[in-house]
Amino acid sequence: MLAHLPILQVVVPLMAAPLCWFLNRSKLVWIFALLVCAATCTNSTLLLIEVMKSGTITYELGGWEAPWGIELRIDKLNAFLLLIISTIATVVMFAANTSIQKELSEDRHTLFYSLYLLSLTGMYGIVATGDAFNVFVFLEISSLSAYALIALGNDRRALWAAFQYLIMGTIGATFILIGIGMLYQMTGTLNMSDLAIRLVDVGHTRTVFVAFAFLIVGLCLKLALFPLHLWLPNAYAYAPSIVTAFLAATSTKVAVYLLIRFTFTVFGISFSFTTLPLQSILMVLGLVGVFVASVTAIYQQNVKHILAYSSIAQVGYMIIGYSINTSTGVMATLLHLFNHALMKSALFLALGAIMYRIGSVQLSQFQGLGRQMPLTMSAIVIGGLSLIGVPLSVGFISKWYLLIASVEAGMWSVAVLILLGSLLAIVYIWRIVEMAYFKPPLPGRETVKEAPWTFLAPIWALVIANIYFGIDTRLSVQVAQAASQSLFGINP
Amino acid sequence: MTSSLALMLQLTILLPLLATFAIAITAKKPNLREAVTISTSLAVLYCVINLYQAIKAGASIEVSWWELMPGLEVSFVVEPLGMLFALVASFLWLITTIYAIGYMRGHGEENQTRFYICFALAISAVMGLAFSANLFTLFIFYEVITLSTYPLVTHAGTDKAKQGGRVYLGILLSTSIVFFLLAIVLTWLISGSLEFTAGGVFDDKVNTTMAGVILVLFIFGIGKAAIMPFHRWLPAAMVAPTPVSALLHAVAVVKAGVFTVIKVCIFIFGLDLLPKLPTTEFLLYLATFSVLVASIVAMRQDNLKARLAYSTVSQLGYITIGALLATSSGVIGSAMHIASHAFGKITLFFCAGAILVACHKSKVSEMRGLGYTMPITMAAFFIGSLSIIGVPPTGGTWSKWFLLMATVETGYWVVMVTLMLSSLLNIAYLLPIPYHAFFPGKDEKPEKNTIKEAPLPSLIALTITSLGCLIMFIHPQPVYELAKTILTVSGVSHGQ
Numbered sequence: 001m002l003a004h005l006p007i008l009q010v011v012v013p014l015m016a017a018p019l020c021w022f023l024n025r026s027k028l029v030w031i032f033a034l035l036v037c038a039a040t041c042t043n044s045t046l047l048l049i050e051v052m053k054s055g056t057i058t059y060e061l062g063g064w065e066a067p068w069g070i071e072l073r074i075d076k077l078n079a080f081l082l083l084i085i086s087t088i089a090t091v092v093m094f095a096a097n098t099s100i101q102k103e104l105s106e107d108r109h110t111l112f113y114s115l116y117l118l119s120l121t122g123m124y125g126i127v128a129t130g131d132a133f134n135v136f137v138f139l140e141i142s143s144l145s146a147y148a149l150i151a152l153g154n155d156r157r158a159l160w161a162a163f164q165y166l167i168m169g170t171i172g173a174t175f176i177l178i179g180i181g182m183l184y185q186m187t188g189t190l191n192m193s194d195l196a197i198r199l200v201d202v203g204h205t206r207t208v209f210v211a212f213a214f215l216i217v218g219l220c221l222k223l224a225l226f227p228l229h230l231w232l233p234n235a236y237a238y239a240p241s242i243v244t245a246f247l248a249a250t251s252t253k254v255a256v257y258l259l260i261r262f263t264f265t266v267f268g269i270s271f272s273f274t275t276l277p278l279q280s281i282l283m284v285l286g287l288v289g290v291f292v293a294s295v296t297a298i299y300q301q302n303v304k305h306i307l308a309y310s311s312i313a314q315v316g317y318m319i320i321g322y323s324i325n326t327s328t329g330v331m332a333t334l335l336h337l338f339n340h341a342l343m344k345s346a347l348f349l350a351l352g353a354i355m356y357r358i359g360s361v362q363l364s365q366f367q368g369l370g371r372q373m374p375l376t377m378s379a380i381v382i383g384g385l386s387l388i389g390v391p392l393s394v395g396f397i398s399k400w401y402l403l404i405a406s407v408e409a410g411m412w413s414v415a416v417l418i419l420l421g422s423l424l425a426i427v428y429i430w431r432i433v434e435m436a437y438f439k440p441p442l443p444g445r446e447t448v449k450e451a452p453w454t455f456l457a458p459i460w461a462l463v464i465a466n467i468y469f470g471i472d473t474r475l476s477v478q479v480a481q482a483a484s485q486s487l488f489g490i491n492p
Numbered sequence: 493m494t495s496s497l498a499l500m501l502q503l504t505i506l507l508p509l510l511a512t513f514a515i516a517i518t519a520k521k522p523n524l525r526e527a528v529t530i531s532t533s534l535a536v537l538y539c540v541i542n543l544y545q546a547i548k549a550g551a552s553i554e555v556s557w558w559e560l561m562p563g564l565e566v567s568f569v570v571e572p573l574g575m576l577f578a579l580v581a582s583f584l585w586l587i588t589t590i591y592a593i594g595y596m597r598g599h600g601e602e603n604q605t606r607f608y609i610c611f612a613l614a615i616s617a618v619m620g621l622a623f624s625a626n627l628f629t630l631f632i633f634y635e636v637i638t639l640s641t642y643p644l645v646t647h648a649g650t651d652k653a654k655q656g657g658r659v660y661l662g663i664l665l666s667t668s669i670v671f672f673l674l675a676i677v678l679t680w681l682i683s684g685s686l687e688f689t690a691g692g693v694f695d696d697k698v699n700t701t702m703a704g705v706i707l708v709l710f711i712f713g714i715g716k717a718a719i720m721p722f723h724r725w726l727p728a729a730m731v732a733p734t735p736v737s738a739l740l741h742a743v744a745v746v747k748a749g750v751f752t753v754i755k756v757c758i759f760i761f762g763l764d765l766l767p768k769l770p771t772t773e774f775l776l777y778l779a780t781f782s783v784l785v786a787s788i789v790a791m792r793q794d795n796l797k798a799r800l801a802y803s804t805v806s807q808l809g810y811i812t813i814g815a816l817l818a819t820s821s822g823v824i825g826s827a828m829h830i831a832s833h834a835f836g837k838i839t840l841f842f843c844a845g846a847i848l849v850a851c852h853k854s855k856v857s858e859m860r861g862l863g864y865t866m867p868i869t870m871a872a873f874f875i876g877s878l879s880i881i882g883v884p885p886t887g888g889t890w891s892k893w894f895l896l897m898a899t900v901e902t903g904y905w906v907v908m909v910t911l912m913l914s915s916l917l918n919i920a921y922l923l924p925i926p927y928h929a930f931f932p933g934k935d936e937k938p939e940k941n942t943i944k945e946a947p948l949p950s951l952i953a954l955t956i957t958s959l960g961c962l963i964m965f966i967h968p969q970p971v972y973e974l975a976k977t978i979l980t981v982s983g984v985s986h987g988q
Contacts, residue, residue, distance in 0.1 A: 389669070390639065391632040400561065403677045415677070419670045426665055430658070438646070438654045473561050 005050070006059040006072040009043050009082060010124045012036060017117040026109040030097040033113040037090040040124065044082040051079040052482065058130070066130075067194045073130030076483040077334070081127045081257050084338055088249040088345045089120050091458045096242045098454040099352050102359075103154055103240045112152060116246065119145040123254050132180045132266070133190045135258065139176065139222075142254070143169045146247060150239040161234035168221060168231040175218030182211035183266075195266050203271050212276065215262055223255030225282075225319055226289030229312045236308035241352030244304060248311055249345035253337050256318050260330065264487045273325050282323040287417055289316030294424035298431070303354075303361045306428050307347055310387060313421065314340045317402060320414065324405050327488045332401035334480035339386075339394035342469065346462035347383040350376050353451035353459060366432060368441030372448040375456055377436050379463045384429035386466045389422050393470040397477070497546050497553045500539040501568055501623060504578065507536050508616035512609045519605040526593050529608050533586040536619070540582045543570050548973075554625065564686065566632065569625035571688075572977040573758075576827055577751050578622040580834045581744050585615050587953045591842055592735035594949030598849040601733060607647060611736075613640040618744045622751065627676055627686040627760065630752060634672070634716070637748055638664045644736045645729050652731055659728035664715045667722050672713025675706050679760060682706075688755060690981060692762025703761065704771035710756050711775050716749025717812055718805045720782040727801040734845025737797060742804055742837035747830050750811040754826055757815040758978070766818040767902075776816045780910045783809035787917035794855050796844045799921060800837065803880065806914060807833050810895055813907060817898045820979050825894030827975035828968070832879060832887035835960040839876030840922075842954035843869050846946030856925055861932035865944050868951055870929040872958035877922035879961040881915055887964025890972070 016036040023029045051057060051074055059072040074082075093116070100112055122142020126135055147169065151162035184190055186207050187198040202208055217228075224232040232252075236244050263272040273279050290313045297309035314336070321333035351361050353376045358365055370377045386393035399422060406414040441448065450456070469476050511532040518525040546553065547570050556567035592611075596604050617636040624630035638661065646657035680686055682702070683693040694703060715722045729741045757766055766772055783806050790802035807829070814826030846869045847853050847862065863870040875886060882892035892915065899908035945951055964971065 385639070388665075390665075391635050397561065399673075400677070403673070404681065407677055407681055415674060416670070419674060422669055423666050426662070430661070434654055434658075438649055438651075471560065472558070477561060 002046070002050070004059070005043055005047050006057060006074050006128055007061070009040055009047065009086075010072075010121060010128055012040055012043070013117045013124065014121040017114045017121065020110050020114040020117065024110050026101075026106060027097060029110050029113045030093075033096075033117060034090070034093050036117060037086065037093045037120070040120070041083075041086040041090045044079070044086040047074055048079040048083050048479070051076055052479070067189055067191050070134055071130040071191060072128045073192070074128060076479065076486055077260070078127045078257065080334065080338070080479045080483055081253065082124060084253065084341050085120070085123050085127070085250045088341050089116075089246060091461055092242060092246045092249070092345055092349060094458040095245075095349055095352060095455050098452055099242045099356055100240060102356050103242075104152060108152060112149070112240075115145045115149050115152075116243075118142075119149060119246075123250055126254050127257060130192050131190050132183065132192055132195060136173065136177050136180055139173055142251070143173060146243075146251060149243045149247075150235050152243070153238045153240050155238045157234065158238035161231075161238045165231040165235040168228075172218045172221030172228075175214045175221070179211045179213075179215030179218060182207050182214070186211070192261070192266050196268060199267060199271070203267075203275070209276070212267060212272075216259070216278070219255055219259045219262070220285075223252045223259065223319075224312055224315055225285055226292055226312060226316060227285075229289070229293070229315075232312060233305050233308040236311070236348075237302055237304040241348065241355045245345050245348035245352060248307070248348050249341040252311065252315055253341060256315070256322075256333070256337060260322065260333070260487070264330075269325070269488070279323045279325055282319050283414070286316045286319035286323060287414070287421075289313065289319070290417070290421040291424070294421060294428065297428040298424065300428075301363050303351055303363055303366065303432060304348070306363070306432070307344065307351070310425065310428065311340075311344060313425075314344075314387075317398070317418065317421070320418065321402050321405060324409050324411065324414070326405060326409055327484045327490060328401065328405040328408055330487060331477075331480045331484040332398060332405045334483055335401055335476055336398035338476050338480065339398045339466075339469065342394055342462055342466050343383050343386045346459060346466060347380060347387070349455070349459050349462065350379045350383065353455040356455065357448055357451055358445065363431065363435055365442065366435040367439035368436070368445065369448070370433075370437035372441060372445075373450050376451050376459065379459045380436075381433060382463050383466060384425075384432065386470070388425045388429060391470075392467060394466050394476075395470070397470055397473050497543060497551060498555045500542055501553055501555050501570060504536050504539045504543075504582070504619040504623070505568075505616055507532050507539070508612040508619065511612045512616075515605060515608045515612060522597075522604065525605065525608060526589070529589050529612065530586070532612065533582065533589050533615075536615070537582045537586055540575075540578050544575055544579060546570075547572065547575060556625075560628070564628045564680075565626065566629045567625040568620070568623040568629070569688075570623060571981055572974045573751070573754060573827055574622040574624070576831060576971065576974045577747060578619060580747070580831050581615065581618050581622065584739055584743050584834060584838055584957070587956055588735050588739040588838070590949045591738070591845070591953035592733075594947035594951070594953070595735050595845050595849055596733065598947040598950070599733070601647070603647065603649075606643060607733070607736075610640050610643045611739075614644070614740060614744065618748060621748050624688075626688060627679065627756070630755070631668075631672065631676055634748065634752065635665075635668060637716075637745060638668065641729075641736070641740050641745060644740065645732045647733055647736065648731060650731075656728040656731035660725045663722055663725040667713050667715030670713070671709045672715075675709035675713055678702075678706050678709070688759035690759065690762075692765050693760055694762070694765060700769050703765065704769040707761065707766075707769055708771050708775065710760075711753065711778075711812070714749050714752045714756070716745055717753050718746060718749060718782075718808050719779055719812060720785060720805070723782065723786065723805045726805055727798055730795075730797040730801050734797070734841060734848060737801075738838050738841035738845065741801070742841050743834045746804060746808055747834060750808050750815070750826070750830065753812050754815040754823070757818065758823065763818040763823070766816070772816055772818075776813060776904065776907065779809045779812040779816065780907050782806070783813070783914050784910050784917075787914045787921070791917060791921040794857055796847070796854055796856050796859070796925070797841070799856065800840050800844060803918070803921070804837060806918075807837070807880065810892070810911065813911075814895050814898060817902050817904070819898050819901050821894045821901060822898030823978060824972070824975040825891050825896075825898055827978055828894060828971050829888075829891035831971050832891045832961070832964055835957055835964060836876045836879030836886070836888055839872055839954055839957040839961060840880070842950065842957060843873040843876065846950050846954060849950065850944055850946045859925060860928045863926065863930035863932075866929075866946070868945055869954065870926050872954045873929075874923075874926040875958040875961050877918075877926060879964075880922060881918040885965045886961045887968065887971075888961070889965055890968045
């Protein structure tokens with residue numbers, strides 16, 4: 001059983017997705033999907049424990065040996081990612097039943113759960129696999145189901161947003177495929193660790209350079225790095241609330257993971273950072289992204305848009321940490337992956353609760369909510385403070401390590417810009433706070449009640465996690481440190 | 493014995509924190525709710541006094557909670573400066589609570605439960621800050637103070653309160669995030685330690701230019717010390733109810749700022765390194781500028797609370813100057829000024845609030861002849877003013893004396909002259925208020941027999957604090973002793 005953990009992680013939700021159609025009763029399907037998510041969550045926890053204890057686990061699919069057959073390869077980095085994704089997916093799923101009652105018509109509920117599980121399968125697959133072509137396959141599974149999930153949104157603009165995402169996402173996926181194809185052409189292998197060995201000989205060829213460029217651009221599109229972020233705000237804003245909470249906390253993280261995996265494991269640090277000026281390009285884009293996205297967030301009227309632009313800014317921080325190119329920098333990125341997943345899932349889920357109660361997430365509709373939905377709004381405030389990065393929240397931990405990394409590397413200006421960027425977060429968060437707490441309720445809205453407990457429980461579980469992991473950082477810091485050190489070949 | 497002292501140290505932080513829950517539960521019964529606050533403040537005061545006696549007897553009390561990140565602990569230690577601050581804050585919390593009961597009910601304020609909860613939370617953070625054993629712990633509590641006082645500043649919920657809150661949060665959070673945090677990260681990376689260490693943490697690990705830059709970052713970053721140009725939050729915070737202005741913006745919050753400045757000067761840089769830095773002189777003159785300009789601005793304010801706010805900005809400058817001068821008398825003066833200014837300024841704010849509650853007046857120009865209707869309040873105001881100015885028979889005399897000594901010792905004549913000048917300005921903007929209150933002139937006839945003082949609890953509170961100002965003149969020994977031990981702790985031979 002223990003030996004099969006890696007494949008179970010992927011196969012369980014994959015098998016469960018079609019099974020949803022047999023149950024076909026909204027509530028039953030929900031319970032089933034929730035159980036599946038919880039099972040994968042347990043599975044990933046076991047995997048992480050196993051990996052931290054005894055090192056990398058490899059699993060040969062169908063018993064075919066590695067360079068020829070497909071291999072799942074779980075090391076500290078992707079075990080950590082699997083845990084993040086599965087936990088968020090489970091917690092978000094908890095609120096799904098309540099939320100989609102309001103937002104989706106009854107006949108689409110099964111479809112929703114089925115797509116959710118498929119999208120989850122795709123993400124698990126991307127993270128778990130050790131095979132480059134497999135990455136593309138799972139990427140398509142997760143993306144296609146994500147497009148469909150977004151298109152489920154009630155708002156008619158959801159269709160347009162999904163279409164936009166479809167076009168951009170497909171371009172990204174195609175670029176990735178081209179990159180992988182070229183690598184195969186040059187090396188004759190698709191296995192990542194095998195690629196890493198064979199690329200050393202052909203690393204100087206133009207084909208490999210081009211392959212690298214295609215891969216990076218494709219991934220940056222997927223992770224919504226400025227200026228390739230245009231698909232994201234609308235996709236997040238018009239998707240059903242649950243989908244937003246789920247995707248915001250997981251999908252861009254997976255793309256960041258792929259970026260790290262390809263540059264560090266497949267191409268190697270010296271190729272990625274010395275042969276090509278990746279560091280300066282990404283650093284600049286990351287910084288510009290932080291500022292442009294944060295400033296744009298300030299001017300949004302839809303709270304989902306505010307948080308969506310904030311997500312783009314946060315991706316900017318992750319890329320900054322990554323492009324510092326030190327073990328501390330990557331560690332900061334990994335920490336922020338974890339921490340940002342906690343913040344954004346809490347925030348978007350809270351928005352889901354507000355959507356459930358008042359049917360809108362326009363900023364102007366937030367008037368008086370501070371009094372009417374005190375628990376939901378205080379969750380938003382705490383999540384927002386975490387986003388700003390005040391001490392005792394997870395945001396502070398990421399910011400601290402990001403600062404340490406940039407100052408250690410002598411990048412003073414970067415450190416200052418990171419700090420200035422977080423000031424912008426104060427502005428866009430405080431716009432929400434002031435609207436909710438300093439204005440009386442709108443006429444006709446006097447009777448709005450607090451969100452139901454099925455919302456409050458997962459929201460507050462995430463909020464408490466935001467505080468808990470800001471106080472007790474042993475898990476996140478240790479794992480992130482171990483993962484980044486192994487990427488840099490440092491043995492602790 | 494030591495373990496029970498360690499427990500008491502933790503209780504000073506935890507009790508107010510727990511009280512927030514008790515206050516929330518008893519929200520429906522105001523009398524019980526206030527009883528919770530008062531009994532908690534009594535308990536905290538009891539703990540603090542016990543700790544005081546213990547360290548006077550030479551005990552060393554340390555508590556370590558947990559390691560937040562590798563090498564960065566949340567831990568506490570009792571040392572004389574923190575002790576002084578904790579004593580002042582916990583005593584005045586008790587008094588302010590008594591005052592607040594009269595004020596909040598007399599003024600018919602809403603959301604009183606939220607008010608008392610945030611107040612207790614702020615005090616908990618102040619205690620944590622006072623006893624912090626390292627800069628990292630201090631920073632955490634510093635930010636908690638900012639956030640927990642925001643709902644107090646915006647208590648009224650009006651547009652004006654919202655605007656004030658924006659300035660308040662905007663300046664305090666931005667300075668702390670951009671400058672203070674950066675300074676802490678730099679200190680951590682260069683010296684490898686954030687512990688408050690006698691003689692500083694830097695040793696020879698840093699060149700003076702770098703340390704100078706860090707010092708500037710610290711002084712700018714500690715926005716709560718309200719050095720110009722980062723002082724705007726303090727007048728903005730005056731939209732808060734008067735008890736908040738009194739305790740938090742005249743005592744706890746701003747004192748948390750200057751306390752941090754002193755801590756950083758003594759225990760991070762060390763008194764030996766400080767005068768060698770190229771930026772110390774610049775900061776010294778900046779603080780001097782702040783003292784003078786704030787006094788001038790204060791003169792032009794007609795709103796009493798605004799006038800007092802600018803006066804606070806000016807007085808905080810004194811403390812920063814004392815710390816930056818880095819001599820024994822400078823440190824003693826600064827430490828004593830924390831206590832004496834606290835008592836003086838809280839008295840003045842209490843009076844301002846009493847006047848507001850009793851006759852709904854907030855402008856200085858409307859207060860002529862008020863001495864006849866509110867004799868006790870105006871008398872207390874007079875005593876408080878004297879203490880701020882620094883003349884006998886009030887406590888402010890001693891601290892200003894030491895601060896002047898420090899400027900003379902170090903030969904900063906410009907600073908000395910400015911301090912003198914500012915004291916004259918203090919007279920000009922404070923004393924006319926009680927003077928006109930008692931001697932309104934011929935054209936304004938005082939109404940006879942219409943004594944209408946503020947509610948009794950408020951009156952009791954302001955009488956106690958004004959008496960405190962007098963006692964600190966007659967009996968300055970305890971404060972002086974504490975201030976002096978700071979120097980022995982920090983490893984400087986005492987020159988007096």
